Amino acid sequence: MTIQSILLVGCGRMGGAMLAGWRERSLAASIAVDPAPEAEQNAGADLRVVANASAIPESFSPAAVVLAVKPQNAAETLPLHARYAGRAVFLSIMAGRTITGMQALLGPSAAIVRAMPNTPAAVRQGVTVACPGTGVTPAQRDLCDALLQAIGKVAWVTDEALLDPVTAVSGSGPAYVFLLAELMEQEAIRQGLPADLARLLARQTVAGSGTLLATSAEESTALRVAVTSPGGTTKAALDVLMAPDAWPALMEKAIAAATIRSRELAG
Numbered sequence: 001m002t003i004q005s006i007l008l009v010g011c012g013r014m015g016g017a018m019l020a021g022w023r024e025r026s027l028a029a030s031i032a033v034d035p036a037p038e039a040e041q042n043a044g045a046d047l048r049v050v051a052n053a054s055a056i057p058e059s060f061s062p063a064a065v066v067l068a069v070k071p072q073n074a075a076e077t078l079p080l081h082a083r084y085a086g087r088a089v090f091l092s093i094m095a096g097r098t099i100t101g102m103q104a105l106l107g108p109s110a111a112i113v114r115a116m117p118n119t120p121a122a123v124r125q126g127v128t129v130a131c132p133g134t135g136v137t138p139a140q141r142d143l144c145d146a147l148l149q150a151i152g153k154v155a156w157v158t159d160e161a162l163l164d165p166v167t168a169v170s171g172s173g174p175a176y177v178f179l180l181a182e183l184m185e186q187e188a189i190r191q192g193l194p195a196d197l198a199r200l201l202a203r204q205t206v207a208g209s210g211t212l213l214a215t216s217a218e219e220s221t222a223l224r225v226a227v228t229s230p231g232g233t234t235k236a237a238l239d240v241l242m243a244p245d246a247w248p249a250l251m252e253k254a255i256a257a258a259t260i261r262s263r264e265l266a267g
């Protein structure tokens, strides 16, 4: 399926990852706007890269405007693209920018989908939760779904408030998993393993377990139980990790803290 004409606003890490995914499916003539000199490297037969909004031809009529700038750039950037309201759907991946906040910058008639992806998008293994604002047509929703599927799995919610816990679980979640790899590597070294072996074991254990989880039909609990023999080594470790004041309490506190922070940052 060819991806319809897109205006990509911000072609950094996340915008660039989405673009790469769209190109795998074939992309109709599109434009990316990004002032960073390195953004020009993304130019090709299907994509013109311009440094600012004033260089976009008046005649350009994208089906979607994808907002992939940093949230702190929203106030200065979004009004530059308000003219597409009523003609295109806006797909925002900016953390914490609410549909109401974006409508204040784009106009009340703007059809907006707000989405929260995560960093495994860089390898097309992300997960994105999307929420449609009022006035988004079924065709626009389908287009946004296709644009997001290019970087991994997609789920939809209708209650925008759910994007705060989503941010806490999947948006910030990759950092929790990377921390796990870091801590396992550090402890492996303390237990006497050479640093390069410690690094290999920690990374490949996290990555391999992730692939197993992604490809298995089993619940994560069942996969855990399957490697936990009574009286064995895994059980000894899990008795520490699963003590009520250990990981269960810490995960509860961590995700609650991230959810609260997401609400505080929203605007």
Ligand SMILES: NC(=O)c1ccc[n+]([C@@H]2O[C@H](COP(=O)([O-])OP(=O)(O)OC[C@H]3O[C@@H](n4cnc5c(N)ncnc54)[C@H](OP(=O)(O)O)[C@@H]3O)[C@@H](O)[C@H]2O)c1
Binding pocket: 009, 010, 011, 012, 013, 014, 015, 033, 034, 035, 036, 037, 039, 068, 069, 070, 071, 073, 076, 077, 093, 094, 095, 096, 116, 117, 118, 119, 171
């Ligand atoms: N990375 C993640 O894990 C993640 C997860 C969920 C959501 N997000 C969201 O994704 C968005 C992009 O994040 P990112 O990590 O891809 O950031 P990034 O790599 O910094 O990309 C943003 C790009 O936008 C450019 N830019 C700045 N002002 C602009 C303007 N007025 N018009 C067009 N482009 C402009 C920046 O150029 P300069 O560098 O020159 O400023 C940069 O190239 C953020 O809103 C973030 O909240 C990211």
